Amino acid sequence: MNIPKELKYTKEHEWVALDGKMAKVGITDYAQSQLGDIVYVELPTVGAEVTSMEPFGSIEAVKAVSDLFAPISGVVKEVNAALADNPELVNQSPYGEGWMIVVEAANPEELDGLMSAEAYEQLVESEAK
C-alpha cells in the first residue's frame, strides 16, 4: 500500500499536499483499491467554498458510490478537468494525475489537524483487519 511520507492524510482516506496555503487534495491508494474501478468523479467548480469534514463531491465506482470529504475549509482554486473523461486516472495514479482539487485554506490551523503518513498507515492497518 503506497502512503507517501511527505503528504498529510484524513481518516476519510484523502491525502493533502501542502504548498503554503494551497492544499492539493485527492484520495489515497488504499481508498482507490477499496473502491475498485471508478467511472465518474463529481467535483465542485472553481470558486466554490468547501467546509472541513463536509462532502465536496462524490466518486461513483462500479460497485459503490462514496462521498469525498473536504480535509480543510476554503475556496476551490483548481479542479482536475482530466477526471471528467478519464476517471480511471484516480485508480491508476491516485497521488499524481488522479489529483482532484486545490483548495486555498481559509483557516491554516486546520492544517495541523491532518494525519501524518505514519498515523494514516496505522489507520489503514487497523481497517484492513
Next chain:
Amino acid sequence: MVEFAGWWMPVQFRGILEEHRRVRSTVGIFDVSHMGEFEVRGPNALRAVNRWVTNDVEKLEVGGVLYTALCYEHGGIVDDLLVYRLEDGYLLVVNAANEHKDLEWLRGQAPPGVDLVNATERTTLIAVQGPKTEAVLGPVARGPVLDLGFYRWCRAEVAGVPALVSRTGYTGEDGFEVYVDWDRGPEVWDALMEAGRGVDIEPIGLGARDTLRLEVRYCLYGNDIDQTTSPLEAGLGWAVSLEKEEFMGKEALVRQKAEGLERRLVGFEVEGRGIPRPGYEIQVNGRKVGSVTSGTFGPSVGKGIGMGYVERGVSSPGRQVAVVGRGRGGMAAEIVRGPFYKQGSRK
C-alpha cells in the same frame, strides 16, 4: 475476497471493467461452485418437480434444460432455478444463498416415491462465457459439446474428467457450464485456462458477474425477485405455465393475472453521469412510484442502468423517471424494453 452465501469468493481479479469487457470480447471463466445442485430421482420425480416449479417440466426431454421459478402458495418466489432432465431423473440448480431454504422447502413438499439428494458439496461448477467459448472447450472436451444448442446438455469428458456440460450461462454471451465432481475441479479449471490462452481467457469475479447479467436484464434473487414478488410482476411469465394442472402458487398467480398486476419490474437507463443503486427511489413528477432493485454502471453500454418495480400505470417503455438516492440529487432516466446490451453472442 468476500463471504458470499457461506462461500469465500473473489469480487474481482484484475478489475471489474476489464473482466466484464474480457467476457464480451473473447472469453472469461467463472468458478460458480457455490451454486446449489439437487438431484431428484424415483418413480414420482417428474410429478414432484412439476408440482414444485411454475414451468411445464413434462415437455422437457432428456438433454434439455429449462429456467423456472419455485413459488410459495401466495405466489411469491422461493427461488429461480434451472431444471435439467437427466437420463434417470432431474437436476435442479439453485442460487447459493437459497440452498438450505430450498432444500427444506422441497423436502416439505415431496410426496413419497421421490428421492431428493443435495449434491452441492460434491459438485464443482465452472462457467466459460464469451464469444470465443468454443475455442476453449473444443480442444479439451470429448463429446458432442460444440453441437449443443442453447439450453441443451450432454455428457462429455473435459480434460479426461467425466462431466455434464450445458450451453447455459448468466452473461448474455455464448457459453458452457461444466459440472464435475468436486475433487476434479482444479484440474478441469487448469485445463480450461490453458486451452483459453490463445483467446486471452481470464478468471472473472462476482463484480463483473453482476454487471454482465444486469446488462442483459437477468434477475438476481434477493434483489429483483424474492418472496414478496411474483414471477408475473417480475416479467417472468414466460417461465410460468398457467395451463399446467397444478403447481405451488398456481391459484395465486391465476388470480393475479385475472385482477391485473399492480406493479411491474422494469429496466431503465440513466441519462448523464449517474449510477442507480438498490434502494434508490423511482419518482415521476416528484412522487415515488417505485424503487431500484438492481443498479450499476454497464461497461458495454457506457451508462448507469438498473431495474426496479414501479406502479403499473407508469411502467411503459419510453416513460421518463427520476431516480433519487438518499441525500443525492435525482438522475433522469428512461424506462426501456428488453436487455440494455443487445449484441451478446448467446445462441
